[in-house]
Amino acid sequence: xxxxxxxxxxxxxxxxxxxxxxxxxxxxxxxxxxxxxxxxxxxxxxxxxxxxxxxxxxxxxxxxxxxxxxxxxxxxxxxxxxxxxxxxxxxxxxxxxxxxxxxxxxxxxxxxxxxxxxxxxxxxxxxxxxxxxxxxxxxxxxxxxxxxxxxxxxxxxxxxxxxxxxxxxxxxxxxxxxxxxxxxxxxxxxxxxxxxxxxxxxxxxxxxxxxxxxxxxxxxxxxxxxxxxxxxxxxxxxxxxxxxxxxxxxxxxxxxxxxxxxxxxxxxxxxxxxxxxxxxxxxxxxxxxxxxxxxxxxxxxxxxxxxxxxxxxxxxxxxxxxxxxxxxxxxxxxxxxxxxxxxxxxxxxxxxxxxxxxxxxxxxxxxxxxxxxxxxxxxxxxxxxxxxxxxxxxxxxxxxxxxxxxxxxxxxxxxxxxxxxxxxxxxxxxxxxxxxxxxxxxxxxxx
Amino acid sequence: xxxxxxxxxxxxxxxxxxxxxxxxxxxxxxxxxxxxxxxxxxxxxxxxxxxxxxxxxxxxxxxxxxxxxxxxxxxxxxxxxxxxxxxxxxxxxxxxxxxxxxxxxxxxxxxxxxxxxxxxxxxxxxxxxxxxxxxxxxxxxxxxxxxxxxxxxxxxxxxxxxxxxxxxxxxxxxxxxxxxxxxxxxxxxxxxxxx
Numbered sequence: 001x002x003x004x005x006x007x008x009x010x011x012x013x014x015x016x017x018x019x020x021x022x023x024x025x026x027x028x029x030x031x032x033x034x035x036x037x038x039x040x041x042x043x044x045x046x047x048x049x050x051x052x053x054x055x056x057x058x059x060x061x062x063x064x065x066x067x068x069x070x071x072x073x074x075x076x077x078x079x080x081x082x083x084x085x086x087x088x089x090x091x092x093x094x095x096x097x098x099x100x101x102x103x104x105x106x107x108x109x110x111x112x113x114x115x116x117x118x119x120x121x122x123x124x125x126x127x128x129x130x131x132x133x134x135x136x137x138x139x140x141x142x143x144x145x146x147x148x149x150x151x152x153x154x155x156x157x158x159x160x161x162x163x164x165x166x167x168x169x170x171x172x173x174x175x176x177x178x179x180x181x182x183x184x185x186x187x188x189x190x191x192x193x194x195x196x197x198x199x200x201x202x203x204x205x206x207x208x209x210x211x212x213x214x215x216x217x218x219x220x221x222x223x224x225x226x227x228x229x230x231x232x233x234x235x236x237x238x239x240x241x242x243x244x245x246x247x248x249x250x251x252x253x254x255x256x257x258x259x260x261x262x263x264x265x266x267x268x269x270x271x272x273x274x275x276x277x278x279x280x281x282x283x284x285x286x287x288x289x290x291x292x293x294x295x296x297x298x299x300x301x302x303x304x305x306x307x308x309x310x311x312x313x314x315x316x317x318x319x320x321x322x323x324x325x326x327x328x329x330x331x332x333x334x335x336x337x338x339x340x341x342x343x344x345x346x347x348x349x350x351x352x353x354x355x356x357x358x359x360x361x362x363x364x365x366x367x368x369x370x371x372x373x374x375x376x377x378x379x380x381x382x383x384x385x386x387x388x389x390x391x392x393x394x395x396x397x398x399x400x401x402x403x404x405x406x407x408x409x410x411x412x413x414x415x416x417x418x419x420x421x422x423x424x425x426x427x428x429x430x431x432x433x434x435x436x437x438x439x440x441x442x443x444x445x446x447x
Numbered sequence: 448x449x450x451x452x453x454x455x456x457x458x459x460x461x462x463x464x465x466x467x468x469x470x471x472x473x474x475x476x477x478x479x480x481x482x483x484x485x486x487x488x489x490x491x492x493x494x495x496x497x498x499x500x501x502x503x504x505x506x507x508x509x510x511x512x513x514x515x516x517x518x519x520x521x522x523x524x525x526x527x528x529x530x531x532x533x534x535x536x537x538x539x540x541x542x543x544x545x546x547x548x549x550x551x552x553x554x555x556x557x558x559x560x561x562x563x564x565x566x567x568x569x570x571x572x573x574x575x576x577x578x579x580x581x582x583x584x585x586x587x588x589x590x591x592x593x594x595x596x597x598x599x600x601x602x603x604x605x606x607x608x609x610x611x612x613x614x615x616x617x618x619x620x621x622x623x624x625x626x627x628x629x630x631x632x633x634x635x636x637x638x639x640x641x642x
Contacts, residue, residue, distance in 0.1 A: 017576045019492035030510045377536040
């Protein structure tokens with residue numbers, strides 16, 4: 001009778017009975033299995049390559065879209081204030097720096113008057129001018145005072161303003177439509193106005209709808225402000241919303257910082273390249289401009305185990321019987337996360353918080369390891385669902401911590417973070433399984 | 448056409464060139480894969496036949512084991528052990544996996560406490576292969592697997608329980624059932640004891 005382990009190469013040449021099945025027949029079957037195995041490996045590699053190409057294309061499209069969105073928005077934000085002008089352009093009234101200002105559309109008190117190139121206001125008592133003082137934007141510091149520029153030439157007025165303001169007005173003039181245009185024109189003259197800009201809206205509305213003006217919500221822009229500071233405030237105005245509550249979707253790519261073997265292996269035996277496409281939902285409440293709370297729900301939260309050992313089942317006596325080593329590849333479950341978010345500036349935010357994960361499935365790698373040599377004699381990968389016997393190596397839920405940082409592109413954000421369970425996720429206290437995972441995510445804000 | 452294995456010099460040459468065969472198998476050379484398969488076939492067939500009576504199951508277990516061996520041959524380290532020992536273990540574990548996958552065939556009857564399993568001597572040690580097969584043919588598949596692991600492969604009850612993922616009481620029941628069915632060979636020898 002043979003021992004269970006032949007102890008030298010010659011054992012396999014002992015007196016074995018003739019097999020019932022001829023070796024040729026058995027080899028045919030084996031050959032087919034080897035070919036199929038090679039084919040499936042190649043197909044898996046092809047599928048993986050195709051998926052990576054698709055992912056790369058998606059990333060490029062997303063990057064292109066965010067770049068277009070971001071740069072397009074910045075262009076729009078330069079001079080968010082618009083004036084709708086409805087007038088007849090008189091060809092004879094060309095811009096002449098030395099020509100005295102003309103009051104051509106004087107209608108009633110408090111109305112903005114539009115001359116060829118400049119907004120002027122009629123002379124009025126100081127208190128009446130308070131609401132309109134910023135019309136004489138050239139002399140913004142003189143808000144509330146009678147318009148000193150009334151009757152002065154453009155050149156004289158220009159001498160009092162800063163270079164950037166002059167340039168801004170010059171730009172406006174160049175943008176005006178050709179003479180004779182009677183269509184409504186939208187002109188952008190920027191946010192070079194002080195506070196109380198809303199009142200201008202109201203006054204403009206009185207002017208038979210021929211002039212309307214919308215101002216940026218950022219009311220901190222002052223005349224003479226450097227352009228980069230203006231664009232920052234304009235961007236902040238663009239990013240901020242009136243609402244304290246925001247929500248959107250997030251796509252996470254989680255990975256182990258130790259070992260990502262069998263990364264795409266699915267719980268049903270097939271590869272899961274689609275797992276990155278499953279979004280999670282987030283909602284944020286702003287406490288103030290800098291601080292906020294974020295609630296996150298992920299229906300497909302994955303924690304990668306890095307093949308940490310969950311259990312080793314050893315034979316009672318030292319023998320050739322291998323140990324059964326069970327390692328964790330990954331888990332899947334529902335995750336709820338509460339984070340505190342700190343906004344550094346319009347671009348960068350930091351967050352930290354805790355997660356609660358309710359596990360649903362686990363993917364294991366089981367290895368039979370020779371006790372004397374430590375050699376892995378065989379291994380298999382299998383999945384276990386909650387409430388099944390094989391799920392016994394895992395706890396049903398755990399709590400974890402997370403930190404992250406994100407960069408905002410308006411409605412889109414890209415972030416990166418780290419998370420780790422606080423407690424052991426394995427059921428065997430002899431083996432502490434607390435894998436550290438990294439994550440990269442793409443976040444989209446609906447509101 | 449790949450060379451066929453025959454007795455004498457070629458076999459000896461194979462033994463001497465086993466390292467070359469292993470290295471070629473690591474490169475997935477089909478010629479050397481076939482050589483290794485044919486060379487190991489008789490021994491591995493006998494091993495799998497102890498677990499299964501159906502030819503289909505024997506070939507399935509053997510080929511599953513060999514496929515696993517070919518896939519993981521790069522993990523074999525000559526410094527750590529004997530190659531055929533490794534191959535034998537891999538194929539045996541494949542057979543056990545096949546038995547485990549057929550879980551529906553296992554009964555869940557457990558022996559109650561107080562029933563003692565003891566063994567002083569293994570009655571199967573005196574049999575040759577053909578006699579062994581003849582006796583094992585009388586047993587149902589699940590009982591046969593437990594008896595083979597206990598008496599032929601020297602597994603303990605706990606080890607069998609781990610490998611086949613059944614409770615220890617169930618293992619004991621199968622051992623008891625095996626002794627009942629093979630009482631004629633066990634009557635002539637003292638009863639087995641638990642390891």
